[in-house]
Amino acid sequence: MEFRHRSFSFSLVNGDWFYFAAIWRPAIEDWPASYAILTIEANADLAPFHDRQLAVLTRDQRLAWLDGFVPEDEILRPLPAGTFRVKRHSIDPAQPMLAV
16 A cells, blocks of 8 residues: 655555544534544654554554554554655656645
8 A cells, every 4th residue: 555645655564454543523513424544743754744643553453443452552653763665756747736
């Protein structure tokens, strides 16, 4: 899995899948179902690009997050330095930015 941000993409060095921690609320009365992806302080690999990052869960953390058996502060923390591979992409000036 790879996450792209402007002209950079980030992936796990080991090539494994990762997940984003989120919270969800079902629809109630006149309010639709909603969710939010959580953010945390950026880890050392991503800090040169932004001070925050999406809360990344590794494959072995995903069920702990969903089951709620592990305290949030043990899961929602930056991964160690060297966890992410950062790849710069060239930008085609003829291609407009779709989202900023």
